[in-house]
Amino acid sequence: xxxxxxxxxxxxxxxxxxxxxxxxxxxxxxxxxxxxxxxxxxxxxxxxxxxxxxxxxxxxxxxxxxxxxxxxxxxxxxxxxxxxxxxxxxxxxxxxxxxxxxxxxxxxxxxxxxxxxxxxxxxxxxxxxxxxxxxxxxxxxxxxxxxx
Numbered sequence: 001x002x003x004x005x006x007x008x009x010x011x012x013x014x015x016x017x018x019x020x021x022x023x024x025x026x027x028x029x030x031x032x033x034x035x036x037x038x039x040x041x042x043x044x045x046x047x048x049x050x051x052x053x054x055x056x057x058x059x060x061x062x063x064x065x066x067x068x069x070x071x072x073x074x075x076x077x078x079x080x081x082x083x084x085x086x087x088x089x090x091x092x093x094x095x096x097x098x099x100x101x102x103x104x105x106x107x108x109x110x111x112x113x114x115x116x117x118x119x120x121x122x123x124x125x126x127x128x129x130x131x132x133x134x135x136x137x138x139x140x141x142x143x144x145x146x147x148x
Contacts, residue, residue, distance in 0.1 A: 001105070004030040008027065010022075013122070028073075030131075032082045062139075102125070106125050
């Protein structure tokens with residue numbers, strides 16, 4: 001499972017000209033699943049996101065987590081995180097989970113984040129989405145947890 005996390009001041013996801021998710025200060029999570037991922041990886045990464053101290057304290061140090069700043073999370077499915085462009089010009093997505101595997105994991109991640117007390121907005125799995133965000137910092141991290 002891969003998450004490209006961006007700290008933002010605001011973000012929205014739009015589908016068919018309708019805003020389906022919107023947040024203020026917080027994290028945008030672009031999430032991709034591998035065919036071997038399980039709810040174990042989902043739970044581990046939800047906890048990781050919840051505890052990351054990426055917001056500045058009064059001294060300007062990244063020392064505060066989402067809860068400390070009343071931050072929100074926007075989660076967007078992104079199978080292209082498993083794109084392999086090492087050969088040729090057209091990426092292969094063979095390592096990305098098929099929808100029957102990825103959808104329950106995606107929904108499980110949304111639930112796990114909410115269970116931790118986070119305010120969560122989302123896109124729609126498999127939809128053609130436009131994501132608009134203001135990256136704060138910029139701060140961007142790649143988080144990854146592979147199934148054993």
